[in-house]
Amino acid sequence: MPFIANTDADRKAMLDAIGKSSVEELFADIPEKRRFPELKLPEGKSEQEVLRELADLASRNLTPERKAWFLGAGAYNHFIPAVVPALASRGEFLTAYTPYQPEVAQGTLQSIFEYQSMAAELLGVPVVNASHYDVATALAEGIIMALKNYSDRTEVLLPRDLHPEYKKVVELYLEPFKVELREYVGAPEVAPVSDKTACLVASYPTFTGEVYPLAKAAEAAHSVGALFIVQADPMMCALFKSPGAQGADIVAAEGQCLGNPMNFGGPFLGMLGTTTQLMRKIPGRLVGQTKDSADRRGFVLTLSTREQHIRREKAVSNICSNQGLTMLQTCIYLAAMGKNGMRTVASLCYDKAHYAAELINGTPGYKVQTNSFFKEFLISTPIAAEEIFDRLVKRGFVPGLPVSRYDASKPNELLVCVTEVNTKSEIDSLAQLLKEVAQ
Amino acid sequence: MSIDAGARYAESHEYARQEGATVVVGISDHAQAELGDIVFVELPQVGKVIGKGQNFGTVESVKAASDLYMPIGGKVVEVNAALQSDPALVNKDPYGAGWMLKVEPTNLSEMDQLLDAKSYGKTIGEE
Numbered sequence: 001m002p003f004i005a006n007t008d009a010d011r012k013a014m015l016d017a018i019g020k021s022s023v024e025e026l027f028a029d030i031p032e033k034r035r036f037p038e039l040k041l042p043e044g045k046s047e048q049e050v051l052r053e054l055a056d057l058a059s060r061n062l063t064p065e066r067k068a069w070f071l072g073a074g075a076y077n078h079f080i081p082a083v084v085p086a087l088a089s090r091g092e093f094l095t096a097y098t099p100y101q102p103e104v105a106q107g108t109l110q111s112i113f114e115y116q117s118m119a120a121e122l123l124g125v126p127v128v129n130a131s132h133y134d135v136a137t138a139l140a141e142g143i144i145m146a147l148k149n150y151s152d153r154t155e156v157l158l159p160r161d162l163h164p165e166y167k168k169v170v171e172l173y174l175e176p177f178k179v180e181l182r183e184y185v186g187a188p189e190v191a192p193v194s195d196k197t198a199c200l201v202a203s204y205p206t207f208t209g210e211v212y213p214l215a216k217a218a219e220a221a222h223s224v225g226a227l228f229i230v231q232a233d234p235m236m237c238a239l240f241k242s243p244g245a246q247g248a249d250i251v252a253a254e255g256q257c258l259g260n261p262m263n264f265g266g267p268f269l270g271m272l273g274t275t276t277q278l279m280r281k282i283p284g285r286l287v288g289q290t291k292d293s294a295d296r297r298g299f300v301l302t303l304s305t306r307e308q309h310i311r312r313e314k315a316v317s318n319i320c321s322n323q324g325l326t327m328l329q330t331c332i333y334l335a336a337m338g339k340n341g342m343r344t345v346a347s348l349c350y351d352k353a354h355y356a357a358e359l360i361n362g363t364p365g366y367k368v369q370t371n372s373f374f375k376e377f378l379i380s381t382p383i384a385a386e387e388i389f390d391r392l393v394k395r396g397f398v399p400g401l402p403v404s405r406y407d408a409s410k411p412n413e414l415l416v417c418v419t420e421v422n423t424k425s426e427i428d429s430l431a432q433l434l435k436e437v438a439q
Numbered sequence: 440m441s442i443d444a445g446a447r448y449a450e451s452h453e454y455a456r457q458e459g460a461t462v463v464v465g466i467s468d469h470a471q472a473e474l475g476d477i478v479f480v481e482l483p484q485v486g487k488v489i490g491k492g493q494n495f496g497t498v499e500s501v502k503a504a505s506d507l508y509m510p511i512g513g514k515v516v517e518v519n520a521a522l523q524s525d526p527a528l529v530n531k532d533p534y535g536a537g538w539m540l541k542v543e544p545t546n547l548s549e550m551d552q553l554l555d556a557k558s559y560g561k562t563i564g565e566e
Contacts, residue, residue: 280479280499 062398064262068426070356072376072417073207073401074135074163075265076257078235078345079421084259084332093328100285102300108324109299112287115331122237122334122342123251124244125273130285130322132270135254136166139201139231140173141283141317142250142272146199146227147177148316149281153198153226155180157191161206164406166231188217197226199250204232204243208369208403208415209376211240218247227278234258234271236374238339239346250274259333260326269326279303283317348420349375352427356418359431365438369413376417378403382438385414391437397430441468442560443534447553448510450562454534455510455542455553462511462550464540466498469563471533474500477526482518482539489515491549495540498529507539511549517541 006014011023020026027035045053064077071077087093092107102109112130119128132138143156156174158167160183171181179198184191188202189212200221205211214230221228227250230243234253237243243251255269256262274282280303288302337345353375361368365382381388385402392399400416418427442448446456446463452470456463471477479499489495491512498505519538522528529537544550554562 280481 062393064398064421066396067393068397068422068430070400070416070418070422070430071398072419073415074165074254075262075268076235076375076417076419077262077421078257078419080259080261080329080333081336083336084329087332088325088329100301102298106299109287109301111328111331112285112322113289113299114335115327116287118331118334119234119253119255119271120273122234122242123232123253123271123273124237124242124246125248125251126244126276127279127282127286128271128273129282130287131255131327132272132284132319133321133323134256134266134268134270135231135252136163136169136270137173137319138252138270138272139166139229140170141270141319142229142252142274143170143174143199143201144177144317145250145274145278145281145283146229147174147179149227149278150198150225153196154178155182155194155196156198157182157184157193157200159183159188159191159201159203159206160185161208161210162201162203162231163207187212188214189220191217191220193220193224193226195224197221197224199227199229201229201231204230204240205236205374205376208378209373210370211236211372211374214241214243214246214248218249222247233374235342235346235349238342239350240374244273244275249278255326255330259329267323267326269323269330281316283315283319285320285322345420346374349418352420352422352424353377353418355424356416356422356427356430359427360416360434363431363435363438366434375419376415379414379416381412381414381434384411386411388414388434388437392430392433395433397426397433399430399434440472440563440565441534442556442565443467444556446534447550447555448559449508449553451508453508453510455550456534457547457550458541460543461516461541462513462544462547463538464495464510464542465533465538466507466529467559467563468533469565471530471537474498474505475502476500477529480522480526480529480539482522483515485515485518487515488513488545490545491552498526509542510553511542511544512546513542513544515540516543 015021069077116128116130120126132141156179158181174181188200191200193200200217202214202217204214218228228248229250230248232243232251232253234255235257251273253271255271260269272282272284286302287299290298290300292298357368357377360366360379367380368377369380370377386404388399389402400414403410403413403415443454443456446454448454448467452467454465454467477498477500481497483489483495489509489512491509493509494506495509496507498507518540531537
């Protein structure tokens, strides 16, 4: 049987029905010379030659394996224990899309349930769903939850220091809604909430690394009947008070840092959690624990009535994709690290980042701009940050993100990230190199 | 199937029963029986003004999630908080302990547009 199932006779019947004599006629709108362009592909090569060429191309990438890595800005370089890829790549986890039939997918469902449980503990909320594409889409879905909860409220308050890419995604998701996105500057507790506010969004930390306490912001939002949404670094939640414990109604977090490589920007892991009061409004899949007819522990999709396959157009969201592989990696990572391991990694990030900040602050021409931070902080630079970047990369150091890549009006700002992976000698050398390039 | 003779009914199976200045709203015994075991009832915030025929909440059973519509327009003055912890009250006693809202009607004459117990009985095939 041919792969394309329609026969010459089928095609003729379809062409007759639309009054065309050939398939080519359907492409008449495309200029003729563009229709079948010559691809100019080189001659075929042997497997060995292809591998060598690809390895050569790959060696031109800047990767944390070959450079001292101080770049974060949303994608973080943390150590991934070998147990994570070893278990995640086991055949039992290789599965077709949407593996939710409880009769055949207990293993997958259990891994999702355990991910949800550990993630909920970390973020300080009772419920976390089976995941989203990344934190930006999770945040956008969280805001939509708030808007659908208060159909008469029209305002969303966003921090000005929200990651510029998250902001773009949120703007795109909310385009069809009749809402006003308003930015506030500084601490979330001083954001201008009112009875029009559907939700107040806070970043924990902000794009430039600032950590603001959240409890008063939660109170301010709740005092006007608005929801309080926090976009968080989940690694930070192992050391700092979780957003849930500070009164967040919805928490969105980027799970890439928990057992997933940076992957050139994706796939990432969008974590989204909420309170029991709002759990019937959370989008995406939820896996719950139950018992079968013989009283044995088992796992099933739960609270499915929220979702579009049952509620159709009235569902809170139509999203049903989750990030199975990255979620599994995070599940294994969290289980392998445990509570103490997570705290140790987070403490190392904190201590090393503060050591680096102190050194850089003592370097002539540089000044740390972030007041209170976890692992990432903003510095002002005596020469253009982009120039520092270029010169340090040649010396084997990726010094951070020149903020000018997002905002041209800020040429002398560099966002520096330090994790448990950075050694003391790397940090010392970074400070030394920063000093040299400024002279 | 029981039909509260003192209440009036919407074709979407919500009842409205006048009690002094307020109107008690819930779903009929027929509706709860059709839905099956009710596991969750979502109700609006107190103080909200909702028009007749507009959505005021959701009732979720093991079979389906159904929207609830106001049989009469008005301001929600009380919601049955007991349904949060025990939604099965709607199954057990839809006209009593399973009530959903108390409404201060905007226009009490809207009650006249609803079916009386006898007519409602006919629509669900009971005489």
